[in-house]
Amino acid sequence: MPSDTSANLYDLTRPALGALLSGWGFGPYHRDQLWTALYRRHATTFDELDGLKPELLRMLREHTRLGQLATHHESFSSDGFTHKLLLRLDDGQTIETVLMRFKGRATVCISTQAGCAMGCVFCATGQMGLSRHLTPGEIVGQILHVNRILRASGETLRNVVLMGMGEPLHNYEHTMSAVDVLVDALGLAMGPRFITLSTVGVVPGIRRLADEERPIHLAVSLHGATDAERAALVPAGRRWPLDELMDACRYYSEKRRRRIFFEWTLISGRNDTAEHAHTLGQLLRGMDAHVNVIPLNPTVGYDGGPSRPESVRAFQDVLASYDVPSTVRQRRGIDIDAGCGQLKATVERRSRRSLPTSA
Ligand code: SAH
Ligand code: SF4
Numbered sequence: 001m002p003s004d005t006s007a008n009l010y011d012l013t014r015p016a017l018g019a020l021l022s023g024w025g026f027g028p029y030h031r032d033q034l035w036t037a038l039y040r041r042h043a044t045t046f047d048e049l050d051g052l053k054p055e056l057l058r059m060l061r062e063h064t065r066l067g068q069l070a071t072h073h074e075s076f077s078s079d080g081f082t083h084k085l086l087l088r089l090d091d092g093q094t095i096e097t098v099l100m101r102f103k104g105r106a107t108v109c110i111s112t113q114a115g116c117a118m119g120c121v122f123c124a125t126g127q128m129g130l131s132r133h134l135t136p137g138e139i140v141g142q143i144l145h146v147n148r149i150l151r152a153s154g155e156t157l158r159n160v161v162l163m164g165m166g167e168p169l170h171n172y173e174h175t176m177s178a179v180d181v182l183v184d185a186l187g188l189a190m191g192p193r194f195i196t197l198s199t200v201g202v203v204p205g206i207r208r209l210a211d212e213e214r215p216i217h218l219a220v221s222l223h224g225a226t227d228a229e230r231a232a233l234v235p236a237g238r239r240w241p242l243d244e245l246m247d248a249c250r251y252y253s254e255k256r257r258r259r260i261f262f263e264w265t266l267i268s269g270r271n272d273t274a275e276h277a278h279t280l281g282q283l284l285r286g287m288d289a290h291v292n293v294i295p296l297n298p299t300v301g302y303d304g305g306p307s308r309p310e311s312v313r314a315f316q317d318v319l320a321s322y323d324v325p326s327t328v329r330q331r332r333g334i335d336i337d338a339g340c341g342q343l344k345a346t347v348e349r350r351s352r353r354s355l356p357t358s359a
Helices: 014-023 028-041 054-063 124-128 136-152 168-183 203-211 227-233 242-256 274-284 309-321 342-352
Strands: 070-076 082-088 094-102 105-109 113-115 130-133 157-162 195-199 217-221 260-266 289-295 326-328
Touching (some): 014 028, 014 168, 028 054, 082 136, 094 136, 130 168, 157 168, 168 195, 168 203, 195 260, 203 217, 242 260, 260 309, 274 309, 289 309, 309 326
Parallel strands (some): 105 157, 217 260, 260 289
Antiparallel strands (some): 094 105, 113 130
């Protein structure tokens, strides 16, 4: 039996799997056969990897494991669209994964870290602090977990958004390995254009993403269009001021020739007035940009509230006057704590009060 510290096969990209196997004397044919078995079958036990050479299977059983995530808690929104999962990792950490099924198109929102170090004041994950980075296999494992759920009802996954717990560009290597696994043509074969990565604005990460060949979508969380206003909500704004961030965004959009999405969580009275919208319009004017405005999901650790619908409309009208398009993203499943980090916070509060949680 392999020990818990043995290699999780789902942590490996196909080239890395090839390197492991070639050390044991198996070539690319065996690598690809194993890869297809892993990702087409979503194997959770070695018994499901039939068809492999017996010697290879023996080595795999001895030296590797098939990491998988366990459901710690789950809930469904009253509108039936949102299925929120709190998944347990091997060391007992829990992370959130949200499956949204809308008009036959399933989207999953996945986590890249357990907690987050960035400390955005309104975000339940930021209020927890960082526990640790996720491994590539734990990021990919969330996709395999929801794929198993979707398969049971004959549905397929269309979109992946890296907008769950954590800052993906603070865990750059593992996140990009996971993206490489998701898009690998012999495995899950997801279209890179159906993958969106959201960042709080880690400037070196945005520049690195621009220089690499991964045609995924980029979303940048702004929430403030002056350094002082942004830093009050997003402490990372002090490390990477707006002029550096916007330079990196322009670099990305020129190099990759892609539109950038900007996220703006609308907080009543804090960043939702016409004046705020004018400042944002001036910042983004002339760029290939699209703004997603998201009325705040209130969290226990922050006393702000969501903007009223008329303020949201007025905010969008001002942006439109600068030719900056915008869309309101309602956070589906508010009744099940579907904001980033909120289910985990609620479940932890409940278990501190010693109430049972359903599995
Ligand atoms: N760390 C990345 C991705 C995860 S957060 C980032 O910050 O972009 C994904 C999005 O949810 C971000 O735009 C974040 O600001 C937003 N968000 C977090 N908590 C929220 C809340 N309580 N209400 C509304 N949006 C929230
Ligand atoms: Fe981290 Fe994103 Fe939450 Fe900010 S909003 S604390 S970057 S997860």
